[in-house]
Amino acid sequence: MTLLSAPSVPAESDYGLPALGEQTVTYAGMNEERLGRAWLRQFRAQTGQWSDPITQHYLESIVARLVPNSNLGDIHPTVVLVASRMLNAFAVPGGVVGVNTGLFLFAPDRDAFASVLAHELGHLSQHHFARQMQQAESSQLPTMAALLAGMIIAAGGGGGDFGVATIAGTQAAFLQNQLAYSRQYEEEADRVGLEALARAGMDPQAMPRMFRAMQRIASLQGNSPPEFLLTHPLTESRINYVQARANQLHVKEAPPGPEYDMVRARAMLAINMSAPSQAQIRLKQDTDDPFAFRYLDALIDSVQNRPDQALAKFDKLAAEQPDLLMIPASAADAALDANRRQEALDRARRILRFAPNYYPARMTEGEALLTLDPSQAFNVLRKLADERPEDPDVWNLLAEAAGRSGRKAWGHLAMGERMQLNGRLDSALKQLDYAEKAADDADDFTMKSRIRDRRNDFQRYRDDLDQF
Template identity: 60%
Template sequence: MPGFSRKRSGCLLLAGTLLIASLSSSAEQRSHELPDLGTTRTSFQGLSEYQLGRTWLRQFRAQTSQWRDPITQAWLRSLVDQLVPCSQLDHPRITITLVSSRMLNAFAVPGGVVGVNTGLFRYAPSHDAFASVVAHELGHLSQHHFARQMAASERAQLPTMAALLAGMVIAAGAGGSSSSNLGMATIAGTQAAALQNQLAYSRQYEQEADRVGLQTMACAGMDPDAMAHMFATMAQLASLQGDSPPEFLLTHPLTQSRLSDIRARAKQYHDAAHAPGPEYDMIRARVMLASNMEHPEEVRSQLRESNASPLALRYLQALVDSVNHHPDQALAAFDRLAEEQPDLLMLPASAADAALDADRNRAALQRAQRILELAPDYFPARMIAAEAQLGIAPEEAFTRLRAIARDHDEDPDVWNLMAEAAGRSGHDAWGHLALAEQLQLTGHIDRGLDQLDIAEKLSQQTGDYALTGRIRERRQAFRGYQQALDKF
């Protein structure tokens, strides 16, 4: 399991989510075809879309809880990588944030930031249903809805990104519908008229994102009809919950005409979808169990209700055994599953993670190394190996984490683990530099700058002038990040 018996278990506690609005335009599009976007590059307070997205992400990470399971993260990354080439994105550099929240939500932010709440796994019964929500969000990005919104801002005063962030994070804070209403009210209190216009215009944008999402799914070999089923499920939840609809629908208004349009367009695609296999069901079991540790039988029941693969039910039991401190049973079960499904790297990775949870560091390292012999870039195995080495050979862990950081320089958890490895192996300057990177990625620029000051002094004391130069370069970059936050 994702580290329940280790120190990172606290990071898996459920917290809030973002109800970010899929921002809308000022003109109704009468045609049912996607519009000619023309020039969609924009800036906000002098920030490009990319800079805006990364600035927003730093603020968001500072105020919400992220889901820190590399196995789930790797699966989501692979899904996005399948969808992006078909999504019409002109600059498909996507950063994914997985939010630890029970609420059903997903969002897209300018500059290629896609966020998904872990609650989506609970409500999406199949791989393609889950993918349909992600494809929809990629549609918002490819159609540059934020840029078009900004183009309309000359004619209507719109909520600032900072106001949206504040309201949406408040909406996430308590994890319930009342907090959602409070978050919306926070924005409405100062920007009521603009927000009303914004939500009205968004109906057009939602339809555009639907159409791009359907095209994306068909191109990627997935079933477009799964979007119709998924959105119908959300509509049904909305009708049952009354004033407390799924959070996704608060910012993605779903009308009956829009749902009918999705169904009609989905039928236009030939049925060429590929069977996705059991991996999604296993990931879903993993996430739902971590969110409901005390009642695994409820997770098992929900998986059965959605006709999950029997392999996923066996995987769930292996996870339960690991959580209940029966590592031998868990490892044997994971190994049997891996023999039956040799192409699913998540299975031997789950075994390595279970060994790490049981404080069997050498066994975890050996298992991770075997995976890396076959797939050297597989992120979960790289992280498990590094964490296992931390307790055995900190110097080797530090070397390994430097390599991982080069490939995943926007992942705060990589830098956090690297800071620990550096401290244990006597690389004090590197430890403070790594901690500074973790802090700036989570919105704490001032504290990050303090760490850079310490790192520079230590690098000078040891005569590591190459590192000193790197630290000074990073200080300049940090100050740029700080200026962007000030504009936000």
């Protein structure tokens, strides 16, 4: 997996997908978990994601730090990177958390970035979406189907270097004539978010700081403010409230390291691929850390086909910061981009000896093995798919590994899994037909039983989508 590629124990009966826990809030017969997953399939079908395992892992680590401190109970969040330069983030019932690439551009530091996610998780913890739906039903206002459709339509147009428009956030579909009610929700989400930041050991002052930065951006952009501000309006009274609450919370924490600036460098380069110097200029606006600039220089060498220079720079950086797995993972990725598959494999496995669960290195290992040893690639990626059953990129690589290693039924099954996660349920069911035929030809009764179970699950997923 490259920088620029198109972006609990599972229950046996559900073949690796998270169990749908009981929830107190339902809509159209679906609990919040099913609702969120169905929404995510629709969302993926309409929008572009940025597939970058290094950034994905970093984002998941931030969410994992916030979720236990956000009064969300026992949820297993699914984190989505959206390919859009617009400033936005969202959270959807069931634990779906999304971040536009553009949030990295506008959030100057880690805790400011995390404050936006903490606010969105605050909406989830207070069940704001479900509460709004209950009010909408009682007043015969638009149904959830119309609201979710509006959110997807908002994300479906062109925009930015990635060709994707921003999607509205969790509250984007909230009814405009319920402004006073949504102000209450915003205050609740602010309060829960601030407390989550403090409990997670992050600076609660980052939230009012980020809000003021967004307010300045809005004033500069006039009639085209960031989408986040259209759905989460900022007023002086709200910022003052957040500031007063933040002043009551005190956290002692060592200053964060350079990881956030390094991830920002990745995002800035991905958005400015045609003019990498713009990424350098943008990064220098918010940080004076020379380490992040050197990391960006190495990334630029990699994407401009100078692998020797890139690898030399990455190795030097890694020697200076041996605990930052992101650096050797970037080097392994650069070797893979240069088609140095054995070197990429060796570098990935050096990381995995010390950090066997590090997702970016496991993805590089699996992709490097596709040509070196497809059967081994299949084993590596099948294990990763068991652990990350809602990751379409993993299933995509697994389908390729299965095909190259002669596992025809598995190849169709894995492709079906990728398709159903991307909202293409009819195509996914056809892949299961092909998989069952291949299993039948091979007299593989265990696989046939598994495929039939998944067909029942896929049909249920399609029924959920039909609710919209």
